Amino acid sequence: MENGKLWKILLVVLCVLLLGSVGLSTVALIRQEKANAGTAAFIKAQNEANAENAELLRSLREEEGEEAATGEDDVTIGGQFVIRSTLAISDAYRSGDTSKLSDRDKETLDMAKAVLDEAVTDEMSDYEKEEAVYRWLTTRLHSTAGILNVIYTGNTENDNPHDVLKNHDAVCVGYATTFRLLMQMLGIECKVVHSTDLGHSWNMVKLDGEWYHTDCYMDSDNGEYANFNMDDELCASSHNWDRTFFPAATGRKYNYVLNVCEELQNVRDIPLWLVEAMHGKKCVISARFRDGLDEAAQTEAVYLTGRLEEQLSGDKQYVSSRWLLDEKGEYVLAFQIDYYEDQTGETEIDPETAGKLEEILDEALNKYYSDAFSEETGNESETEPELESEIESEIESETESEIESEIESETGIAFESGTGDELLPAPGEPAGRGK
Numbered sequence: 001m002e003n004g005k006l007w008k009i010l011l012v013v014l015c016v017l018l019l020g021s022v023g024l025s026t027v028a029l030i031r032q033e034k035a036n037a038g039t040a041a042f043i044k045a046q047n048e049a050n051a052e053n054a055e056l057l058r059s060l061r062e063e064e065g066e067e068a069a070t071g072e073d074d075v076t077i078g079g080q081f082v083i084r085s086t087l088a089i090s091d092a093y094r095s096g097d098t099s100k101l102s103d104r105d106k107e108t109l110d111m112a113k114a115v116l117d118e119a120v121t122d123e124m125s126d127y128e129k130e131e132a133v134y135r136w137l138t139t140r141l142h143s144t145a146g147i148l149n150v151i152y153t154g155n156t157e158n159d160n161p162h163d164v165l166k167n168h169d170a171v172c173v174g175y176a177t178t179f180r181l182l183m184q185m186l187g188i189e190c191k192v193v194h195s196t197d198l199g200h201s202w203n204m205v206k207l208d209g210e211w212y213h214t215d216c217y218m219d220s221d222n223g224e225y226a227n228f229n230m231d232d233e234l235c236a237s238s239h240n241w242d243r244t245f246f247p248a249a250t251g252r253k254y255n256y257v258l259n260v261c262e263e264l265q266n267v268r269d270i271p272l273w274l275v276e277a278m279h280g281k282k283c284v285i286s287a288r289f290r291d292g293l294d295e296a297a298q299t300e301a302v303y304l305t306g307r308l309e310e311q312l313s314g315d316k317q318y319v320s321s322r323w324l325l326d327e328k329g330e331y332v333l334a335f336q337i338d339y340y341e342d343q344t345g346e347t348e349i350d351p352e353t354a355g356k357l358e359e360i361l362d363e364a365l366n367k368y369y370s371d372a373f374s375e376e377t378g379n380e381s382e383t384e385p386e387l388e389s390e391i392e393s394e395i396e397s398e399t400e401s402e403i404e405s406e407i408e409s410e411t412g413i414a415f416e417s418g419t420g421d422e423l424l425p426a427p428g429e430p431a432g433r434g435k
Contacts, residue, residue, distance in 0.1 A: 210251030224283035
């Protein structure tokens with residue numbers, strides 16, 4: 001009998017424990033769903049902000065009476081660089097018939113073919129071919145070594161594949177049209193995209209049926225993948241374009257930011273992880289979190305990323321962050337770091353020459369300011385010492401007047417013109433009273 005009661009008690013305890021476990025699991029699931037919803041709302045807000053900015057730019061241009069440029073080719077960027085089609089060259093390469101090409105286009109084709117022979121192999125996938133061309137363009141155009149060792153004459157605009165491949169120098173249009181030419185020669189669908197303000201151009205490339213943004217110009221001289229194979233939302237953090245004309249870039253399989261994703265324990269690992277990446281001069285990093293992103297973690301992550309962007313951005317680099325969704329629907333934090341310090345290397349000069357140039361600058365600037373002062377006063381006959389004396393007198397007078405006014409407002413002492421004895425109160429008067 002007692003054994004029967006004991007079993008019943010044990011059964012009740014087990015049921016309570018089981019129900020408690022189920023209840024806790026349910027609560028955990030509800031909390032996780034709320035956390036996911038919160039992060040999703042944050043990402044949605046980012047995307048809506050990007051869309052609103054794009055719409056605002058279009059509206060501003062319409063108000064200014066500018067016609068929206070909705071074509072891919074024959075669009076002028078920066079008021080002088082024209083995006084021109086090179087389809088005839090890529091078609092000639094794929095068909096083997098160059099009879100209809102001009103001598104200039106034939107030369108372009110020969111140089112482009114040499115790039116592909118050096119950078120690409122038949123065994124590569126389309127993605128690997130695209131990456132190889134990206135690496136070549138972002139690291140080799142300014143090199144004096146290799147297959148295209150020529151001297152830049154400075155007589156060309158370098159906004160087209162011929163000049164880019166011949167001179168190893170390019171504006172954004174040159175990068176974009178050269179990348180497109182090489183992609184089309186490889187049979188990979190590619191477009192040249194331009195910003196809504198007609199100030200910049202880059203590419204969209206189609207891999208396995210999905211589009212990606214790639215900006216070789218922005219990554220030139222480093223090849224660090226900061227602008228390689230981005231989806232629309234990542235690209236929109238630094239670019240703007242007419243999304244009603246160009247195809248949507250929603251690809252994630254070859255999205256570089258997602259492919260280099262690391263795993264952190266929790267959001268409090270973010271600061272040290274970012275700093276170590278910057279010490280290694282990394283341009284793009286991303287991470288998931290093993291502990292997940294509940295509501296508290298989201299709050300901490302937003303706070304930390306904002307403070308890191310504020311504290312680490314400056315004259316030498318700019319730090320920005322974004323939240324993304326990977327193929328599995330998991331949330332990923334990505335940082336992009338743009339470094340600026342290397343851009344000053346070309347202006348280095350030896351101290352002796354710098355000293356001589358400073359003397360020349362000083363002489364010219366002294367004359368400029370002296371002449372400007374003479375024109376203002378209308379007194380060109382005054383000598384330099386007289387001018388200096390006059391300026392010093394004016395400064396002293398203004399300074400004394402300002403001091404007197406400040407003391408008067410703070411103490412109530414009134415000043416009159418005189419020898420300065422008025423600073424002292426009259427005998428028997430308390431300090432701080434005026435006459």
